[in-house]
Amino acid sequence: MADLFAYAVGRVRALEAHMLDESKIIRMADAKDFEAAFLVLRETPAFAEKIDRLEHPFDFEALLKNEMQWVRELLESLAPGNEILSVMWKKYDPELPLNDYLKLLNAAAEKYGVPLFCSYARGFTILNRLKLDLAAGKIDFEAVQNQYCYTDYHRAVNRGLDHFKKSGSLFALEREIDNHLMEILKKAKFKAFGIEPLIGFMYAKEIENKILRLILTGKRMQVKTEAIKERLRLSYV
16 A cells, blocks of 8 residues: 555656646736636646647636546546545535535544544534535624634634625635645645645645636636735645
8 A cells, every 4th residue: 555655646746746836827817818818827738738639729617627537537546445535526516515525524534534634624624614604694703703713723714704794705715715725735745655645636636726717717707817816725836
């Protein structure tokens, strides 16, 4: 098993080197229009060949869907039948309610006891339950902010709730949830073997896709650059 993960970690490390870095993300966000932003993406070796294979030019939704399918197939080949990865993919199941998914996630964390994954599962659960309560109007803002003021979650909670109180929008909390989980899983880059680097790579690609969708959708809808940048997430590389 150690040898299997040693190869897997080497493979994802090589792929991480070709992921979008902050400079390219900012270039895309600063591009004058949708086509210019898409051309920046086309300069990236990891996407250039895949863009050429698109049935319809500039069909970024198909591109992103294909990319995540490729990631899923890659990780399955590197760690066949791994339950942690399987549970992480289940969040995309449209028929699985979030509360049921949280139970699966935490059951997997308890069963396998991988510290990094346990931290991810705990953070995902706490912050997404807060999001559910906020959306349902079942929240005492002051009590919640006091509850988390001396925890690792205080920044995400405070920024998310403060923005919601002003705008009624969940987008800041959603951004802060993603950023909090990214800060946790970035630690996977310091692991030489084990499942953690594969978990980190999966989440890194998930956020990369989210960033690309935010930028390209925003450019297509002619959203102002600053409004796009406000919604960007932390990248893995």
